[in-house]
Amino acid sequence: MRQSRLLSILLILQTRGRTTAGALAAEFEVSVRTIYRDIDQLSAAGAPVYADRGREGGFQLLDGYRTRLTGLTDAEAETLFLGGLAGPAAAMGFSEALMTMQLKLLAALPPERQAAAERMAGRFHLDPSGWYQGETGGDRLPELAQAVWGQRRVAVRYERWSGPVERTLDPLGLILKGGVWYLAARPAGEAKAAPRTYRVSNILTLEVGEVGFDRPADFDLASWWAATSARFEAGLFTGEARLRLTTEGLRRLRRLGSAYAAIVAETETPAEGAWVEVIVPIESIVHASVDFLRLGPEAEVVAPPELRTAMAESIERMSGLYRSGT
Structure with missing residues (x-):
């Protein structure tokens, strides 16, 4: 358990940068004192971890340090390639990036883990679309994905049940549910407005602007979607x-x-x-x-x-x- 936690701490510092002992303790549900002992052990093992004191302080790795993925178990290595869905990635315009990422992951794995990962990719395929339907969203998905990623405001003409409307939105995320794409967005410039759900196939026209927006620091797409879906289903039956x-x-x-x-x-x-x-x-x-x-x-x-x-x-x-x- 401790070895797994040490590797996880190392990967968190590598991906997130400076992180406090309190945040790490909360992440792994251990005491702050345990985190300090873990950091000491990582340093003793040669990981270049150092601490900055003060209000904005925390632990971080020396710039440029990267670890190889040698701590993966058999199960972790075999499930690596189940994390990337080729169909949705292609729909958003990320198919080339996904392929490159998979090649890099394979290259980073030790030889004994590479065969397991490739075997998993060749024997299991995940298709999120329902029967008799494709992934609806059309040609607008790549542009929307870039707007979400680049935090660019979008102007849309949207088909509602009462007729078309025009909206300017701050796009916060894309969700694929049962083969249907949805956009999580809030009205442009309304920082306190709650995000709303827009079905991508109902977007009649789309224009990605040059104006950016500040993404809410506390917005978590997965948590928001889970809560939104639960509320929708609860209110569906009257x-x-x-x-x-x-x-x-x-x-x-x-x-x-x-x-x-x-x-x-x-x-x-x-x-x-x-x-x-x-x-x-x-x-x-x-x-x-x-x-x-x-x-x-x-x-x-x-x-x-x-x-x-x-x-x-x-x-x-x-x-x-x-x-x-x-």
Whole structure:
């Protein structure tokens, strides 16, 4: 455990630069005294670590010092190449940089670890897109990625449900969720405004400006996205519906989403020819009627009455289309 921590401290100092003992202690959940002992051991092993005292002080490495990746375990070396997703990297215009990075990582590994890393890359492929869809985002992704990286303000024309709008934004990050790209951005110049989510495929026009912006020092993209996603999912379902389902209906309901799958998992499968009732969350009458039509004759909406009426009206219209023979 201590050897792993020593290597991690060395890599943190190499990548982040000057770091305080308190920050390192919090990172590894140990005491400050333990960090001082670790630094002493690193110095004794030949690592050029030195300390600056004072309010802005901390530990750092001599300029130009780099360590080879010789501390990797077998598992760490083998999973190196799972960290880079070639498809998303290419979409953002970073495919060449990703390839160069992988070659450099291989060159830095000891010979006995290189074969393991290459074997992992050749046997596992990560594809983040859903079935029957590509990574939506189009030609604007490379420009957006450069704007995010270079902290350049962007002017966009964006397609909302109510119609196109024009916005000037400070782009903070890009997220790939289920094959769909999203932009995290805040209104330009509004430092206290909360970031908002924009679907990249809904950006009709994009212009990257020359004006820069100051990125919020406390903004963490991964944490923000996790919180935003949780709030969205919590507020997505605004009502409930009661359904009668056959065994096949339960199987079809499970395919409609994770919320339904969790309910199905807790529901006892009915006997052959029997029906079972479940209560499920719904987003709206319109969304629920569209979703539940996919269940076909294996399900019946019992309540609420307005959803049952909407289902009946949709089925009647469909029946009329097929009875007409046109």
